[in-house]
Amino acid sequence: MSEPMDDVIRAERLGKTYAEGSLRTPVFDRLDFRVVPGETVAILGASGAGxxxxxxxLGGLDVPSAGEVFVAGHRMSALSDAERGRLRNRALGFVYQFHHLLPEFTALENVMMPVLLAGQAVDIAQARAKALLESVGLGxxxxxxxxxxxxxxxxxxxxARALVNQPACVLGDEPTGNLDEKTAANVFALMLELNRAQGTSLVLVTxxxxxxxxxxxxxELHEGRLREAPPS
Ligand SMILES: Nc1ncnc2c1ncn2[C@@H]1O[C@H](COP(=O)(O)OP(=O)(O)O)[C@@H](O)[C@H]1O
Ligand SMILES: [Mg+2]
Incomplete structure (x- = not known):
């Protein structure tokens, strides 16, 4: 078992309530969660479960109402927005249901972007992006x-874009939810294969x-609790 500070992501007594005017939407509270290096975790739950x-x-894209998130040992709440952004770019990769690629840029340029944001030179970004696109069959x-x-x-x-900075963990929010069954299975298998090859952790909502x-x-996230899902 690894020490807590070795966790790729750790959430402690995490709580979130959305508040807009007088409308309060409690989603969960006191939720504990950890991911160790290389581990793959699925999160199931009904629509609206949170x-x-x-x-x-977990990805530092929103701020909790209570509790703490640690990414690669860093307490997210102790970082400035700029520091959090840098940590996110270096340590995490994101894949969403809709691709969120920049429409004006080529596949190569889209995958180069996180490398350039990390301060690497264009030729390095290009070489890494090209190699990764080749490895996902898009050469x-x-x-x-x-x-x-x-x-x-x-x-x-x-x-490919999510993995190009060799993050410690990829966070996927229904990354295959918008694909037909066969394509979904292929993309899913690819994510698992790349994560295993790179030793990256994977947290996947599906x-x-x-x-x-x-x-x-x-x-399974259910009524504000995260529990081991019964075997299906
Ligand atoms: N920005 C927001 N403001 C207010 N309520 C929100 C916001 N985002 C999500 N919610 C509410 O929080 C609950 C959980 O939403 P979400 O995390 O998107 O669920 P899931 O991804 O499991 O479908 C839902 O009831 C949703 O309506
Ligand atoms: Mg959702």
Whole structure:
């Protein structure tokens, strides 16, 4: 067992209540969660259960109402916005249901972006992005823009972008939710394969219990509690 500070992501007594004017939406409170290096974790839960909220908090994209998130040993609440942004870019990769690629840029440029943001030179960014796109089977689509790619190819590009800085953990919010079953299974298998090859941890929100069962741990978010999912 690793020490707590070795955890890739750790959440302690995490709580989130959305508040807009007099409207308060409690999503969960006192939620504990940890991911160790290389581990793959699925998070299941009904629509509205708070899965996206949880991923946003773990990734430092939103601020918890209570509790703490640690990413690679750093207490997120102790960082400035700029420091949090740098940590996110270096230590985490994100894949969403919709690809969020920049439409004006080619697949190659989209994957280069996080490397450039990390302060690397253009030729290094280009070499790394190209190698990764080749490894996701898109060596022949480097100069295509997102609108010129199929749904599966876009998600593969998004997966390459998430992994290009060799993050400690990839956070996926239903990354295959918008694909047909066969393409979804392919992209899912690719994510697992790349994560294993790079030793990256993976936290994956999914509706698909069958895909979830292929990860090391399956958790279910239900009525504000995160519990081990019963075997399906
Ligand atoms: N920005 C927001 N403001 C207010 N309520 C929100 C906001 N985002 C999400 N919620 C509410 O929080 C709950 C959890 O949402 P979400 O995390 O998106 O669930 P899931 O991803 O599991 O479908 C839902 O009831 C949703 O309506
Ligand atoms: Mg969601």
């Amino acid at each position: 899965k996206s909220t949880l991923l946003h908090l 022949h689509r480097l100069q295509h823009k997102p609108g010129e790619l199929s749904g599966g190819e876009r998600q593969r590009t998004a997966v 509706h698909d219990r069958r895909l979830a069962a292929r990860l090391d741990r399956v958790l």
